[in-house]
Amino acid sequence: MNDITTDDTPESGAPTRCGFVAIVGRPNVGKSTLMNRILGQKISITSRRPQTTRHQVMGVKTEADTQTIYVDTPGIHIMQKDRNRAINAFMNQAATQALRDIDCVVFIVDRTKWTSEDDVVLEKLSHVQAPVIVAVNKVDWIEDRSKLMAWLAELEKRRNFAAIVPISARHGTNVEALEAEVAKHLPQNVHFFPEDQVTDRSQRFLAAELVREKVMRQLGDELPYQMTVEVEQFRDEGHIIHIHALMLVERDGQKKILIGEGGDRIKKIGQEARLEMERAFDCKVMLKLWVKVKRGWSDDARALKSLGYDLD
Structure with a gap:
């Protein structure tokens, strides 16, 4: 366990901010790709297959007085009778557990593709008090911008989201804007990790x-x-x-x-x-x-x- 500093004011005199941000969504929407993009290095593995991520993986980004602790999670999915295995239950539990004691949630959806598993994620988020930001990923694949705008308007009706941000995690499009939205919800706090640490994983x-x-x-x-x-x-x-x-x-x-x-x-x-x-x-x-x-x-x-x- 890393020692936690007790001085919450840097040399600049500004108070430090630090908080936990859960990245959630159904399988294969780009959660790990987004975290790797934000951190500027690979922390979570990726592939085109759903449920590549099996564990909670923490990524730490420290910039000046702000430290954001992202928690990448397994895709929340509907348990199928033919694959109702302990490992599937573990992945769902790991994702749900990440929603406890967090300061903000980034809920990733895949373009305009909404499935029953997105409904499952949204239902789990109904019990979360922290602000929820929707990241509409892979928008670089949407050629008709009017469809995107109509979809963003439709998403606004599904919940009172803190923000809805269209992004491309793969290419980095609008990711900085997403980070800025997240930063608005981080509490004043000491930094929990050293400035140069990027993950809690070995x-x-x-x-x-x-x-x-x-x-x-x-x-x-x-x-x-x-x-x-x-x-x-x-x-x-x-x-x-x-x-x-x-x-x-x-x-x-x-x-x-x-x-x-x-x-x-x-x-x-x-x-x-x-x-x-x-x-x-x-x-x-x-x-x-x-x-x-x-x-x-x-x-x-x-x-x-x-x-x-x-x-x-």
């Missing part, structure tokens, strides 16, 4: 997430969601980091897919993950990957907790 956690990202990006629909990554060894020698990671699947067929013909798939996953880690950690990385079958892990609460899926 390098070990990020290493596991980067491996999982490469798997999801490369294999697409070939591999079901029942795959996770456990870092068994993380040894930092200063100039080089040695990482041993285990990719867990539930069936032998999934193991074969991950390894690939003659080991070509696991080799490519390892190469891409290692390069990404070297950029993130700014040093050389030696990465070794293995695949292991652990049957039923995604629907076993005890197994999930042992693998780091723990709301505590």
